[in-house]
Amino acid sequence: MTISNTTFDLEALSLRGINSALHAAEEGAFTVLNPGGAHALACGLNAPLEVTIKGHTGYYCAGMNKHAAVTIEGNVGTGCGENIMSGTIRVKGDASQSLGATGHGGLIVVEGSASARAGISMKGVDIVVKGDVGHMSAFMAQAGRLVVLGDAGADLGDSIYEAELFVRGKVASLGADCEEKPLGDADKAALGALLEQAGIDADPAAFKRYGSARKLYNFNIDHMDSY
Amino acid sequence: MCGIVGLFLKDTSLEPELGRLTALMLHEMVGRGPDSAGFAVYDAPLETAKITCLSKTGETDWRALEADLERHLNAGVETAIFEDHAILRTAGNGAEARKRIIETVPDVTVLSVGRAIELFKGVGDPDAVANRFGLEKRAGTHAIAHTRMATESAVVTAGSHPFSTGEDTCLVHNGSLSNHNRLRETLEKHGETFQTENDSEVAAGYLAWRMREGDDLEAAIGHALEDLDGFFTFAIGTRDGFAVVRDPIACKPAVIAETDDWVAMSSEFRAIAKLPGVDHAEIWEPQPAKVYAWERAA
Structure with a gap:
């Protein structure tokens, strides 16, 4: 599918110009040079593009992504992949807070660590973090999967709805209404498939699985009389 | 929102460049705090006190203030005027000078006292603020600077950071x-005497x-983490030190980068992106409630 590789240099072109060119493209491979921590780079893509960003980006990199495969060869700032709908985002470095916030679909892979509130209010996105995640990760998570190969900070999965969380390292503490769940064969198979999709070699059996105790967010039918 | 930057040089040959590099960093943070700004530059400590006044x-x-201080401190005072700022140098007691000015000259805010710090x-x-006070041309060992978007008090010069x-201690703050x-x-x-709300x-x-x-700087910040309630990322300068700390919730952003030649911190990476040698820097986001501090060898 990929025909040629177009290179954009953010030192020579405007951010808006580069984003507009990416929005206009229907296919192809693109490389962005000298991102210099710019915000909203490669945001709102809506076609099966391959975009490689060579360096560190600012806030909301590849936000609202649809169909595109975006690779960041560096760190990303706050809200990378915010509200991602589909496609993939791969971060070679670290991610700042609110990674993949409210993401509906697609896959985000972070090869370093992600800081606080990774996967906050996630609604279907899969997020795989090779390192650690910070406090309040998967806060109010509604659907999708957060996989952490390292450790998770305090209050993991606070006020969680129906997302699935997998952590291989230590969990500092679980948030309100988040509890450990059994890791069955079907869970291991599904996790193994996700790790493979993320290009990460790890044994699914080494993870612990967490999810909602379902005591916070819905009616308990046994207590119907008291409502 | 506010923007903060700090640059602490390890390589002394960069000292003539301190102001230029700090101005580059500050420029990138204009969008985070366009209503006012300020900076503190530290240079090799003098034998005498310098007091920056607004x-x-x-x-x-x-001249009248200088004469009054000379009588009060029983020491000579030299005044250099930069627009609405003045730097007073004296062999007398700097802290006593600060007290005297605050008590007797309501028209003046004392911005800093120390042997190394100058603050504008x-x-x-x-x-424009950086230009007005010649930040680009200033040499020194370390600097911190701030762009302000006011939330808690009025947009007036005295309410700007740092x-x-x-003595020789200052901070910039993003948060409330x-x-x-x-x-x-x-x-x-x-x-303690305070001059603003x-x-x-x-x-x-x-x-x-x-x-x-x-307390040393790290211990003081450790106590601050217990006693300050609210949101903060602080960059803090002392005569020979530099520190960064974020509150335990860590809503306010911060990034630190370090090379063999310098340590830089900012609200966002873009302020660090143009520093020399950044491609080889170790870059990380400071952990919540963890104190990061550097000190110059004596």
Whole structure:
């Protein structure tokens, strides 16, 4: 599918110009040079593009992504992949807070660590973090999967709805209404498939699985009389 | 929102470049705080005290102030005027000079006292503030700077950051404190004097008080994490040190980068992106409630 590789240099072109060119493209491979921590780079893509960003980006990199495969060869700032709908985002470095916030679909892979509130209010996105995640990760998570190969900070999965969380390292503490769940064969198979999709070699059996105790967010039918 | 930057040089050959590099960093943070700005530059400590003052009306009679201080301190005072700022140098007691000015000259805000620090601030476009006070041309060992988007108090020059209350100690703040009124009262009982209604000045006063009580910088910040309630990312300068700390919730952004030649911190990476050698820097986001501190070898 990929025909040629177009290179954009953010030192020579405007951010808006580069984003507009990416929005206009229907296919192809693109490389962005000298991102210099710019915000909203490669945001709102809506076609099966391959975009490689060579360096560190600012806030909301590849936000609202649809169909595109975006690779960041560096760190990303706050809200990378915010509200991602589909496609993939791969971060070679670290991610700042609110990674993949409210993401509906697609896959985000972070090869370093992600800081606080990774996967906050996630609604279907899969997020795989090779390192650690910070406090309040998967806060109010509604659907999708957060996989952490390292450790998770305090209050993991606070006020969680129906997302699935997998952590291989230590969990500092679980948030309100988040509890450990059994890791069955079907869970291991599904996790193994996700790790493979993320290009990460790890044994699914080494993870612990967490999810909602379902005591916070819905009616308990046994207590119907008291409502 | 506010933007903060700090640059602490390890390679002394970069010292003539300190102001230029700090101005580059500050420029990138204009969008985070376009209403006012300020910067503190530290250079090799003098034998004598220097006191940076701001005239609130721009009509202060600096010669009269100088004469009064000379009588009061029983020491010579030399005054250099930069627009609405003046730097007073004296072999007399700097802290006593600060007290005297605050008590007797209501038109003047004392911005800093120390042997190494000079501090400038102004309202309006941060780049223009930096230009007005010649930041680009300033040499030194370390600097911190701030672009302000006011939330807790008025947009006036005296409310701009950095804030300094203790000798050669200052801080810049992104965030807001919720217990600053009560804490200000407590600190006033311990002898601190405040010149604004600003919450960040209380944080500066708190650190000055702790360090007067014998804490080193790291211990003072450790106490601040217990006693300050609110949101903060602080960059803090001392005569020979530099520190960064974020509150435990860590809503306010920060990034640190370090090479063999310098340590830089900012609200966002873009302020660091143009520093020399950044491609080889170790870059990380400071952990919540963890103190990061550097000190110059004596």
